[in-house]
Amino acid sequence: MSGNKVDTHVVELEDLDESRPEKEGNDVDMGQQIEEETASKASRAESDPDLSSNSEIDDTVLDEDYRPEKDDSPDNGSDTDTAQGVVSEGDAGDVLETSAVQRHRRPRPDMWKRELIKEKRLKGENYKNPMGQERPPKTMGPPCTSQHCLKSEKRSCELLTEEHRTDIFNNFWSMPFWETRKLYIQTLVQNVPIKQKK
Numbered sequence: 001m002s003g004n005k006v007d008t009h010v011v012e013l014e015d016l017d018e019s020r021p022e023k024e025g026n027d028v029d030m031g032q033q034i035e036e037e038t039a040s041k042a043s044r045a046e047s048d049p050d051l052s053s054n055s056e057i058d059d060t061v062l063d064e065d066y067r068p069e070k071d072d073s074p075d076n077g078s079d080t081d082t083a084q085g086v087v088s089e090g091d092a093g094d095v096l097e098t099s100a101v102q103r104h105r106r107p108r109p110d111m112w113k114r115e116l117i118k119e120k121r122l123k124g125e126n127y128k129n130p131m132g133q134e135r136p137p138k139t140m141g142p143p144c145t146s147q148h149c150l151k152s153e154k155r156s157c158e159l160l161t162e163e164h165r166t167d168i169f170n171n172f173w174s175m176p177f178w179e180t181r182k183l184y185i186q187t188l189v190q191n192v193p194i195k196q197k198k
Helices: 002-018 021-047 113-123 147-151 162-174 178-188
Strands: 079-081 086-089 095-098
Antiparallel strands (some): 079 086
8 A cells, every 4th residue: 555655656746747848948948058157157267367277266256147145244334243233224324223132231430420529539629429519629738837846846847848848739639549648658758766665
């Protein structure tokens, strides 16, 4: 029984092949066209010195009608792949975006409000605190005129000129971290060891 089924399928396939005589003629015509095209391409390759080398000939160079399905060049003007998906331009220049997975934005601490306030505060500039109160910039105070400094032999506040004071002030507030500011002050101060403890 199984042998009969196989025979009927073979007969049906043979009937199908016989029912399409004009397609076989088209296949022969297509074969002739292909042979003619390859012959003309070969003659062009022989006349062109770049293509007539002994190396294998790339058919894509010879075939004028060849259109690649996908352009492999990186300069594809309208379509670009992004990390969020594929972006392509429409007819009117609108950007259409299709994305299966959207990535989370990365945190940017340098743009946070509190960090901007902190940076301004450390630089000595005016800023608004988190409560919204305006804080004035750091300014240099008046020179020391206390009676204690005037009477003391060890303190010599009057020796500091106004120019030297402004240099110290500007250098101090231009430093970004408190650690560097502390080191700067330590370089300006002369540390004297204690002679005798009480």
